[in-house]
Amino acid sequence: MSGAGPRTFVLECDVCHQPAGPGAYFCSSCDVLSIDPERRSYAATRWSRLGAFALDYLIIWLSVGIGWLIWLAVVAPRGQSPGKSLLGLHIYRTTGEQAATGYVWLREFGWDAALGIVAVALLALLGAVASTVGEFFILWFWLTVVFWAFSFFDAAWVLWDRDRQTLHDKVLGTLVVERAKERV
Ligand SMILES: [Zn+2]
Known part of the structure; x- marks a missing residue:
């Protein structure tokens, strides 16, 4: 870590070398999760977030909740809900690591x-x-x-939030990422 220079509010992203944006978890230029030491996680797009919501609701509806619960038990250890697993999204904590199984269950049910x-x-x-x-x-x-x-309103918050968080993401301190996706 090169912490020699004076602190500035606009930091340069060490992946794309553009201004990373003040205070954001993700680089505002290339979407990389700046607190991920391996720099392999990127902000999930707003459309994939909304798609995952829609898929989760569809799966809950089609499986009368039961199939969705069983599926959640399988994918929660990977930091995913069923809808997110179909779209390759993962739930991370704002501390930079993938959400643990219990925290995924809390995120899915604690808010509700x-x-x-x-x-x-x-x-x-x-x-x-x-x-x-x-x-x-x-x-x-x-x-x-x-x-x-x-x-x-809670779900639609991803449409205008800088870090693409829902309100429940903000309350629970979670982010949704795509991993190891190569972007320009
Ligand atoms: Zn960047």
Whole structure:
């Protein structure tokens, strides 16, 4: 490590020698994961991220969840979900190593569990606030709409985030990468 010079905020990427972008995990020019010592991991593209989401939902739907769970048990040790395994994506921690099996399961379920607890709490609040059963169902309907919108917003965050993280990636400290892909 050549740490002799003064610290600057815009660092040069040691793979493509372009400015790497301040504070980002990935080089803003060549997408290499700058905290990977072997420099073999690149940011997954936004389209492959969205594709993996779609595939995971499709597999869950087609296999009634069961097949997806079995598949997850097989690929979680490789830092993948079923959708990510089809597209060659891996989940990394923001510390630079591949997410361990337990952390993959936490990423797949911890976020949903937290949202579920919030939903149940809000539902209980609605029950206390609503004066009639009809009013309760109207409030419930809108709560559902808000939750779907939030889930969509969470996933869509990869479209504008510099490090292509979803909101749950930010909370859990994870990144999604493609490995050993040669780019110009
Ligand atoms: Zn670069």
